[in-house]
Amino acid sequence: MNMNPTVSVFMTVYNGAKYLRPSIDSLLAQTFPDFELIVVDDGSTDGSAEIVQNISDPRVRLIQPGQHIGRTPALNVALRAARGLYAACQDADDFSLPDRLERQVAFLNENPNICVVGGWCDYVTEDGHPVRTAAPPVSHPEIVNYSVKDSPFIHSTVMFRLRPIVDLGGYPEEYRFAQDCALWLKVIRTYATANLPRVLAKRLIHPEQLTQVPELLTVRTEEKIRLLRFALTHPGLPFRARYAGRRAVAEAFLRHAEALSENRRPGAAWRFLTRFIFLYPDVWIVNASHLWHIGLTLLGPAGRCRALQMQQSIRSRFTVR
Numbered sequence: 313m314n315m316n317p318t319v320s321v322f323m324t325v326y327n328g329a330k331y332l333r334p335s336i337d338s339l340l341a342q343t344f345p346d347f348e349l350i351v352v353d354d355g356s357t358d359g360s361a362e363i364v365q366n367i368s369d370p371r372v373r374l375i376q377p378g379q380h381i382g383r384t385p386a387l388n389v390a391l392r393a394a395r396g397l398y399a400a401c402q403d404a405d406d407f408s409l410p411d412r413l414e415r416q417v418a419f420l421n422e423n424p425n426i427c428v429v430g431g432w433c434d435y436v437t438e439d440g441h442p443v444r445t446a447a448p449p450v451s452h453p454e455i456v457n458y459s460v461k462d463s464p465f466i467h468s469t470v471m472f473r474l475r476p477i478v479d480l481g482g483y484p485e486e487y488r489f490a491q492d493c494a495l496w497l498k499v500i501r502t503y504a505t506a507n508l509p510r511v512l513a514k515r516l517i518h519p520e521q522l523t524q525v526p527e528l529l530t531v532r533t534e535e536k537i538r539l540l541r542f543a544l545t546h547p548g549l550p551f552r553a554r555y556a557g558r559r560a561v562a563e564a565f566l567r568h569a570e571a572l573s574e575n576r577r578p579g580a581a582w583r584f585l586t587r588f589i590f591l592y593p594d595v596w597i598v599n600a601s602h603l604w605h606i607g608l609t610l611l612g613p614a615g616r617c618r619a620l621q622m623q624q625s626i627r628s629r630f631t632v633r
Contacts, residue, residue: 317371319347319413320394320474323402324386325364326354331405331516332363338407340369344414347400348373350390355380360404384491388482391474399474401492405516406468412512416471419508427503428472428496430465431512438518445511452504457550459500460543460557463493469512476503489528490535497543530575533568540564562588 321339325332339349352375353361364374375393377386391399398420402408412431419429435443448464449455455464470492480498483491499505544557565588572581 317346317348317396319398320396321400322350322390323404324352325360325404327356327358328404329358329360335404342413343411352386352390354386384483384485391482400471402468407514425504426506427476428505431469431508433466434511434514448507450507450509457553461560465496467492489532529571533571537564
């Protein structure tokens with residue numbers, strides 16, 4: 313195996329045996345062969361490490377920290393172990409199209425000013441049915457403007473120049489879920505970036521994903537608020553981007569209030585709901601039905617019953633007979 317491959321592909325896995333081997337196989341089938349694959353097993357108990365150990369391809373390296381350290385620290389373990397000029401991300405339940413690495417290496421070779429390049433991605437169900445295609449913006453100015461609303465890159469499509477990312481400190485470890493978006497927001501302040509306008513990967517939608525765990529929803533929505541606020545501090549944002557970002561922060565407040573109410577934290581939910589209403593009056597009007605739903609949740613059984621009775625009474629008065 314080449315001790316200094318062109319690309320270091322890395323993934324972390326924690327009890328992801330169900331999808332791990334097909335995900336790795338999508339990389340081993342790449343048309344660009346000069347890469348290493350670093351798999352960090354984050355203390356799995358389901359045989360994930362054994363799956364990697366049984367792969368005979370010398371390009372595959374398994375790292376085991378020895379305990380469950382969490383996804384963000386595990387990603388940084390992989391970054392520190394990388395030996396390539398470029399590094400590419402892939403989550404352990406996603407799949408790269410065969411020419412993904414070839415296209416991204418060619419792009420970075422031809423565009424030395426670009427630090428990070430991503431691409432588009434198909435979201436699919438476990439049985440392969442397409443759900444949607446995510447197509448983030450292509451040019452750097454568009455990426456900056458889009459970052460005030462959502463992550464401008466899809467993690468499993470990203471390739472970057474390794475040294476600048478390491479110099480920036482890698483993935484911010486204060487984030488449990490949005491560590492990739494937090495990193496991209498730092499990158500776009502210093503380096504030029506791009507997305508290739510073509511599908512490079514497939515992402516599975518399945519119930520085992522951390523993003524599907526209801527108990528962790530409040531952590532995700534809180535991180536979203538922090539990231540959006542940081543994105544709005546990017547120098548030189550045009551007025552339209554700032555306005556879009558302000559609306560995104562407002563809606564993140566609303567989603568956080570909803571998550572708090574569903575996790576039986578009514579006091580905190582009321583605080584965020586009140587801040588949303590008073591800080592963003594131009595946004596809450598178009599979210600009136602969503603506000604009503606959260607309000608019903610926070611009122612409790614007795615208050616909810618009275619509110620629904622009042623709603624029915626109002627509707628009956630305006631119903632044309």
